[in-house]
Amino acid sequence: MTALVLLPGSVPLPDWRAIYRGAGLKLHESCRPAVERSAQVIAKIVADGQPVYGINTGFGKLASVRIDAADLVQLQKNIVLSHSAGVGEPLPANITRLMMALKLVSLGQGASGVRNETVDFLETMLAHDIIPVVPSQGSVGASGDLAPLAHMTAAMLGVGDVFTKKGRVSAVEGLALAGLKPFELGPKEGLALLNGTQFSTAVALAALFEAEVIFQTALVVGALTTDAALGSDTPFDHRIHLLRKHRGQIEAADALRDLMAGSALRASHLVNDERVQDPYCLRCQPQVMGACLDLLRQAATFLDTEANGVSDNPLVFADTGEALSGGNFHAEPVAFAADMIAIALCEIGSIAERRIAMLIDPALSGLPAFLTPKPGLNSGFMIPQVTAAALVSENKQKAFPASVDSIPTSANQEDHVSMAAHGARRLLPMIDNVAAVVAIELLAAGQACDFHAPLASSPALEAVRATLRNRVPKLEDDRYMQPDMEAAIALVRNSSIASAAGLQLPSLCEHH
Structure with missing residues (x-):
């Protein structure tokens, strides 16, 4: 290279x-x-x-x-x-x-x-x-x-x-x-x-780059779940989001609509569907994911600036021959950026878990209970949803702002500190958690679509399903679940799912 x-x-x-x-x-x-x-x-x-x-x-x-x-x-x-x-x-x-x-x-x-x-x-x-x-x-x-x-x-x-x-x-x-x-x-x-601030900045940047992959994959999987649940794409109409004007929301809605374009599943229930509105976990994806996108982009702006700045002390000014002592080492901007990333990660996982819960509930999805052909004899996706709930709850605890904490050090000379390192370090475990939640949703959404065969989803989402099925077969009867989950997590983490959709998805780095 x-x-x-x-x-x-x-x-x-x-x-x-x-x-x-x-x-x-x-x-x-x-x-x-x-x-x-x-x-x-x-x-x-x-x-x-x-x-x-x-x-x-x-x-x-x-x-x-x-x-x-x-x-x-x-x-x-x-x-x-x-x-x-x-x-x-x-x-x-x-x-x-x-x-x-x-x-x-x-x-x-x-x-x-x-x-x-x-x-x-x-x-x-x-x-x-x-x-x-x-x-x-x-x-x-x-x-x-x-x-x-x-x-x-x-x-x-x-x-x-x-x-x-x-x-x-x-x-x-x-x-x-x-x-x-x-x-x-x-x-x-x-x-x-x-x-x-290079330690805090490096860890926060690593989390930002991983969060970009997680965000894009979650958007794709959210579209797959919407189709699997025979949800409406009307809430993703471009005109709705133009009226609110948030850039991330507009881009998220456009992406969701493009992902579902040409779906036979969608076309199959345009007539004779008695539901008036979908639950928020489907209908409000642009609002939630768009806000997460905007927040991650703001964090990217902070970290882009910090990465290109000078944060040691004292600083040397060769034009005047001076060495001036200041406080550029204080990592408050990095701490704020880390907190923004944490909040966005928490919400991406939170709404994904609600979509899993919706899919396994026959009263909401209209599908067999826990997405298994033989409920009762088989538990299907009952416990993967519990795992997702556990991970989301853990991320809620980790999302508490690190930047609001401070503890004096160095005999009170350094009496206000940023906790940026703490804030950045907790992001990578949060990435692991939300990646697993999105992977569980991917498995559930793929399984849910199987119940609608021979009707197919959109070309983009069928490519996603094919990528999943190359690694994980349909769940007929209960089997040892962890290998399926690990395989799905790998697909989430390595961008395979986002890439399989074949569409230009909203990004963070190109924003700059």
Whole structure:
């Protein structure tokens, strides 16, 4: 795969998505002079001996402690080692890799005071897939994601472990695979690598990219359920949604209508159907899914901006020779974005579970109870719906906003924090939950359509059903359900269902 060339400050979301999926990367060479100029500013500050936070002083509450010039290299090493205090399971390597890429692009903007040698070192690690083992817990999302980024930086110094193509090895051994020796940080460089929101942003971006797939698949499966329940497509009429004016709602309605176009199932009940209105889980899909789409796009806007910003401290302004201390490391925008994604995920799963419940209830669907040909002898989809309900309830608990929490740290110097890392970390388990709910709905909707044979759904939805049936046969009598569910989850997660529909579905990244 050809490496993406990233221009710091102007990297589009599809490029971050490609990096998350495994694309190679390198910085655009045009950024090198700016990096060099900022490093020269740091060198002059050190030579002049004026106290500047993080360059020749202590950190946090110890900012008033002056550090001798002879100890400045040791100071940067110490901050890395002392801050490598994370706990918990390692961050998945692909997300750590995204975090490293975000840090590389931030440093490449020439406002962090690091040398080009430092940028080169990080770039070489990425090129050879030398990925630090980073514990996933330990950041409160201000003064940046200190502990996770410290573990990343420690690997550059030859401390800790890394993931490589040969598996997990010591950092020294891993660096050697890329022809590297442990790095020695210059003044300010440890702080520049540790300070910033790249951990929270990487995890939130990973969830955003997964949420895009989940959203598109849920839209397709919702259309299949509507057809299986002989629901009306009148509520998806373009004119209804134009009157309300929400962009996401209009696009969701258009997609649902296009997915159902040409359905013989739909045509079969236009006459002699006594129902006046469908339940909200069918009829209000554009309103709910459209609002989720708009919310995810707003989160994408936040994260797009954050990924292209500089969030370490102090920041170097080469044109005036200054290093200014501020608070760009505070991850409140990322925390808000994570909360938006959480709310959208919760609602996507919630309305999907209601459609499952509708399908298995003969009073609502007009289909055999629990979608089995022999109710009573067989339980059919009775317990998969219970599983979906359990997962939705779990996501409701996880959707509580992380950003409204704060706890003082660093002897009250850092007295208000964002909890962005917490907010981002809970998204991936939520993704797992909602993917399983949508997969259960896919199984139920496919089964429900089978009862209407020989009538067929639309060409798009029949292609979806064929994709499902290639992996999971129709349920005639009760069987061990978990393999069916795992197969359906895989189809949801790898975009097979969304792709099978063959239509252009609303997206997040191309919005930018």
